[in-house]
Amino acid sequence: MHDLLAQLLQVGFFAALIRIATPLIFATLGELLAxxxxxLNLGVEGIMLFSAMTGFTATYYSGSLWTGxxxxxxxxxxxxxxxxxxxxxxxxxxxxxxxxxTMLCSGFAFFFYRLIFGEPSQPPSIQPFRALPIPGLSDxxxxxxVLFNQFALSYLAFAxxxxxxxxxxxTPWGLSLRxxxxxxxxxxxxxxxxxxxxxxxxxxxxxLMGIGGAYLSIAQYNAFTFGVISGRGWVAIALxxxxxxxxxxxxxxxxLFAFIDALxxxxxxxxxxxxxxxxxxxxxxxxxxVAMALVSRNARAPAALLIPFRREER
Amino acid sequence: xxxxxxxxxxxTPAWLNLLLPLLALAAALILCSGLVALAGADxxxxxxxxxxxxxxxxxxxxxxxxxxxxxxxxxxxxxxxFRARFWNIGGEGQLYAGAVAAAFLGTQLWLPIGLIWxxxxxxxxxxxxxxxxxxxxxxxxxxxxxxxxxLLLNFILLYGISALLDGPWKNPRxxxxxxxxxxxxxxxxxxxxxxxxxxxxxxxxxAVPILWFILNRTTFGFAVKAVGENARAAAYAxxxxxxxxxxxxxxxxxxxxxxxxxxxxxxHYQVMADLSPGYGYTGIVIAMLARLNPLGVLPAAIFxxxxxxxxxxxxxxxxxxxxxxxxxxxxxxxxxxxxLLFTQYRLxxxxxxxxxxxxx
Numbered sequence: 001m002h003d004l005l006a007q008l009l010q011v012g013f014f015a016a017l018i019r020i021a022t023p024l025i026f027a028t029l030g031e032l033l034a035x036x037x038x039x040l041n042l043g044v045e046g047i048m049l050f051s052a053m054t055g056f057t058a059t060y061y062s063g064s065l066w067t068g069x070x071x072x073x074x075x076x077x078x079x080x081x082x083x084x085x086x087x088x089x090x091x092x093x094x095x096x097x098x099x100x101x102t103m104l105c106s107g108f109a110f111f112f113y114r115l116i117f118g119e120p121s122q123p124p125s126i127q128p129f130r131a132l133p134i135p136g137l138s139d140x141x142x143x144x145x146v147l148f149n150q151f152a153l154s155y156l157a158f159a160x161x162x163x164x165x166x167x168x169x170x171t172p173w174g175l176s177l178r179x180x181x182x183x184x185x186x187x188x189x190x191x192x193x194x195x196x197x198x199x200x201x202x203x204x205x206x207x208l209m210g211i212g213g214a215y216l217s218i219a220q221y222n223a224f225t226f227g228v229i230s231g232r233g234w235v236a237i238a239l240x241x242x243x244x245x246x247x248x249x250x251x252x253x254x255x256l257f258a259f260i261d262a263l264x265x266x267x268x269x270x271x272x273x274x275x276x277x278x279x280x281x282x283x284x285x286x287x288x289x290v291a292m293a294l295v296s297r298n299a300r301a302p303a304a305l306l307i308p309f310r311r312e313e314r
Numbered sequence: 315x316x317x318x319x320x321x322x323x324x325x326t327p328a329w330l331n332l333l334l335p336l337l338a339l340a341a342a343l344i345l346c347s348g349l350v351a352l353a354g355a356d357x358x359x360x361x362x363x364x365x366x367x368x369x370x371x372x373x374x375x376x377x378x379x380x381x382x383x384x385x386x387x388x389x390x391x392x393x394x395x396f397r398a399r400f401w402n403i404g405g406e407g408q409l410y411a412g413a414v415a416a417a418f419l420g421t422q423l424w425l426p427i428g429l430i431w432x433x434x435x436x437x438x439x440x441x442x443x444x445x446x447x448x449x450x451x452x453x454x455x456x457x458x459x460x461x462x463x464x465l466l467l468n469f470i471l472l473y474g475i476s477a478l479l480d481g482p483w484k485n486p487r488x489x490x491x492x493x494x495x496x497x498x499x500x501x502x503x504x505x506x507x508x509x510x511x512x513x514x515x516x517x518x519x520x521a522v523p524i525l526w527f528i529l530n531r532t533t534f535g536f537a538v539k540a541v542g543e544n545a546r547a548a549a550y551a552x553x554x555x556x557x558x559x560x561x562x563x564x565x566x567x568x569x570x571x572x573x574x575x576x577x578x579x580x581x582h583y584q585v586m587a588d589l590s591p592g593y594g595y596t597g598i599v600i601a602m603l604a605r606l607n608p609l610g611v612l613p614a615a616i617f618x619x620x621x622x623x624x625x626x627x628x629x630x631x632x633x634x635x636x637x638x639x640x641x642x643x644x645x646x647x648x649x650x651x652x653x654l655l656f657t658q659y660r661l662x663x664x665x666x667x668x669x670x671x672x673x674x
Contacts, residue, residue: 042461046644092651095401095461099598100651104644107637114635115353231469238462278477285466285473292463293456 013262014146018154019220021251021258023048025157026212027236028243028250029164030076030205034083035240036168037201038181038304042098043083045233046105047206048213051075053109055214056224057116059126068126068218069153069211076210079105080202088198091308102233113224129153129219151219153211158251160208165247177201181302184309194309209233231285238288242295245302253291260284326657335603335614338653342646349641355632363628364639368620376510380581382619383518384409384573384590388597389604389611390525391569397529397606398538398562399545400453402446404464405570406594407471410585411445412438412571414475416578417585420496430500431513435575442571443564445471450563454556468594476587485584493585502579514576521569525608528565538562570594591622599647605654618643 027044034041041047055072059065079101086097117124129151137148168174179187180197188194216232217224235257243250264280267273347357368378388405395402402408415437419425425433449463479491486494502513529535540548541558549555577589596618603617604610625639 086648086651090652090655092655096598096602096647096651099403100644100647102644103595103599103647104641107640107642107644110637111349111635111641114637231466234462234465234469238466241459241462276477276481278473278480282470282473282477285470289452289458289463289466289470292458293452296456296458299457 011142011145013266015149016265017255017258017262018146018150020261021254022151022154022157023212023215023220024232024236024239024254024257025161025251026208026215027233028239028254029157029160029247030208030212031236031240032243032245032247032250033164033177033201033208034080034205035305036181036245036302037177037198038184038302038307038309039083039087039198039202040094040098040237040306041080041083041202041205041209042095042237043079043101043105043206044098044209044236045229045231046102046109047076047079047209048216048229048233050079050105050109051210051213052217052228053113053224055210056126056217057113059218060124065126065129065218069214072210072214073207074210076206076208076213077203078206079210080204080206081199083206084199084202087308088195088202091310094306094308110226113226123223123225125223126218128222151215153215153219156211161247161251168247173197178302180309181304184304184307188309188311194311198309209236212236235284235288238292241299241301242288242291244295244299257284257288260287321660321662323658323660330657331605334653334656335605335610335650338603338650339617339646341649341653342642345645345649346638346642349638350632350634353632353634353638355634360628360632360634360638363631364624365620366624367627368623373509374623376508378616378619378623379515380510380512381622382615383515383576383580384593385596385600385615385619386518386611387521387569387573387576388593389600389615390521390597390608391566391573392597392601393604393606393608393611394525394529394538394569395562395566396601397542398559399542400450400559400562400566401461402449402464402563402566403461403598404446404449404467404567404594405573405597406590406592407464407468408442408445408567408570409574409577409590409594410471410475411441411567412574413578413585413589414478414493414574415441415571416575417493417496420500420578420583421494423497425500427499430497431502431579434496434500434579435513435517435572438571438575438578439568440571442567442569442574444567446563446567446570447560450560454559472587475585479585479587483585491587495584496578500579501583502576512576512580514572514580517572517576519612521572522608522612525569529608534558534561570597596622596643599643599650602647603650 027048031041031044051072054075055068058071059068083097083101086092087094131149132152134148138144168178176187176192176197180192180194184194213229216228221228239250239253239257242253261284264283268277268280343361350357350360368374388409391405392402416434419434419437420430445467449460449467452458452463453460479493483493485492505511529538537553537558540551540553541555545555573593578585582589600611600614600618603614621639621642625636628634629636
C-alpha cells in the first residue's frame with residue numbers, strides 16, 4: 001500500500017491528470033454554454049468524434065497541427081449551427097435532435113475516414129503535439145512539471161474556463177446569454193435577439209467540443225480510431241450537471257473525473273491490485289452517476305432548458 | 315407581398331401520418347445521394363444494392379427478417395418509453411443485459427429441456443427490465459436526468475461484460491473473448507420451412523400487437539400517454555407519475571432484453587462484445603419514424619434491417635463505405651423529426667391577409 005501511495009504522489013501522475021482532463025474541459029465548457037442559453041446539446045459525443053476525425057485528417061494532409069485544430073473547431077461549429085437550425089429555428093425536440101446529430105456525426109466520421117484512408121492494416125498516424133514548457137514557470141519544483149509543462153491545448157482549456165466565467169458573469173453578452181436561458185420572453189422584451197444568442201452559443205459550443213475531440217486524435221494520441229471518444233462526450237453532459245452550470249465547478253468536475261481515470265491507469269500499470277482493467281474503465285461512469293444522484297436534487301438547470309422559443313406564440 | 319408562414323393545425327389529417335415517414339426517408343436518401351456520388355459510385359446502383367438485394371433471395375429475406383426481430387423489439391422499447399417521456403437511450407445496454415441472462419440460463423445443465431426456452435426468454439426480459447429500472451428509479455427518486463444515466467449505463471454494462479468474457483465467464487475453447495456456448499438443445503427452434511427464422515422472430519412479431527393493445531386498450535396505456543402528454547394533469551387525475559415511469563421503464567427494458575435473448579437463443583448461441591451492431595440506438599430512429607406507434611415500428615424495423623443487411627453487399631459491389639447506412643440512419647432521424655412539424659403546422663401562403671395567419 002505504501003508503494004502505491006508513493007507511485008501516486010509522483011509528478012507524472014498529476015501531469016497525466018491534467019492531460020486526461022483537457023478534452024473533458026473543452027467538451028464540458030461547450031455543453032455548458034449551450035445549456036446556459038437554453039439548449040441541451042446531445043450532439044456532443046458525435047461532434048467530438050467527427051471533429052477528431054477532421055482534425056486528424058487536416059493535420060495528416062497539411063502537416064500542421066494548428067490547421068488540424070482549426071479544422072476540428074470549424075467542424076464542431078458547423079455541427080453546432082446544424083443543432084441551432086433544428087432546435088432554435090425549427091424548435092424541434094432537443095433530445096432527439098441531439099441524438100440525431102450524434103448519429104449523423106458518427107456516421108460521417110466513419111464514412112469519410114474509410115473513404116479517405118480505406119482499410120489500411122496500420123492506421124495512418126501523425127507527429128502529435130509535444131509538451132510546451134513555459135520558460136521559468138516549468139522549473140518550479142513539482143508544480144512546474146505538473147502545470148507548466150503541458151500541451152498548448154491544455155493551457156488553452158484552462159484559459160477558456162477563465163474566459164467563459166468572466167464573459168458569463170461580467171459582460172453584456174454573458175448577461176444576454178444567461179437571460180435567454182432563464183427567461184427568453186423577458187430577454188426578447190428587453191430587445192435581445194433570442195435566436196441569435198442561442199445560435200452564437202451553439203456555434204461556440206460546437207467549436208469547443210470540436211477542439212476537445214481533436215485533442216484526443218492529435219495531442220493525446222497520434223491517430224484517429226473509431227473508439228477515440230468512447231463516451232467522453234456523454235460524461236461532459238453529466239459534468240455540467242455536477243458543476244451546477246458553473247464554469248469553474250464543471251472544470252473541477254472534469255479534474256475529479258480525470259483523477260479517477262489517472263488513478264485507474266496507475267493501478268493497472270502498478271500490478272499491485274489484481275482487478276480486471278474493465279472495472280477501472282467502468283468506475284468513472286459509475287461515480288459520475290453516483291455524483292449526479294447526490295447533486296441533482298439541488299441542481300437548478302437554466303429555467304428555459306429544453307423549451308423552444310417561438311416569438312409569435314405567447 | 316407574399317408571405318410563407320407556419321400556421322398551427324388543429325388536427326392532423328390521417329393521410330399525413332402515413333406520408334410523413336415516407337417523405338422523411340425520401341429526403342434522407344436524396345441528401346445522402348451526394349455522399350454516394352462522392353464515393354464515386356452510381357447512386358441508383360448503390361441504393362438498389364442497399365435496399366433491393368436484402369429482399370432478392372430467400373436467404374437474404376430471412377437474413378433481413380432475423381435482423382428486423384431485435385430492431386422491432388428495441389423500436390417498441392423506445393416507443394413506449396418516449397410516450398411516457400422516459401428518455402430511454404439505454405436500449406443497447408438493456409439488450410446486452412437480456413443477452414447475458416439468457417445465455418447464462420442457456421448454459422445451465424440442470425434446467426429441463428421443456429423449460430429452457432421460456433426460462434431464457436423470461437430471464438432476458440427480466441434482466442432488461444432491471445437494468446432499465448435503475449435509471450428510472452434514479453429519476454423518480456433523485457431527479458437524475460434519465461438521458462445521461464441510461465447512456466452511461468450502456469458503457470458500464472459493456473465494460474462489465476467485457477470483464478466477464480475476459481475472466482470468469484470466458485469460453486476456454488475460443489481465442490476471441492466470448493462466453494461459453496449455450497447447450498445445443500437450448501438453441502431456439504427454427505420455424506418449419508425456413509432455415510434461419512427462430513423463436514425470437516415470433517416473439518418480436520407477437521410483441522407488436524400486444525404493445526399496441528397495452529398502449530391503446532388498457533388503463534396502464536392511458537396512464538403512459540397521460541404522463542407523457544401532461545404530467546401535471548395526469549397527477550390531478552390521480553395517476554402517479556413516478557409509478558407510471560417505473561412501470562414504463564420496466565416494460566421498455568424488458569422489450570430490449572427480449573431482443574438480447576433472441577440474439578443469444580436464435581443467432582449467436584453465446585455472448586460476445588459485438589453481439590449487437592447498435593440495435594439499441596437504431597431502435598430510437600425506428601420509434602421516431604413510427605411516430606411512437608407500435609404498429610408503425612414493424613415496417614420501420616424491416617426498412618432498417620434491410621439497410622443493415624444490404625450495406626455490406628453494397629460496399630463490396632460499389633466501393634461505397636458500409637458506414638453510409640449509419641449516415642442514412644442519422645439523417646433520416648433528423649428529417650423525420652423535421653417532418654413532424656407538418657403535423658402541428660401547415661405552410662400557408664399569406665397574400666393579402668398576413669394578419670390572419672398570425673392569429674390562427
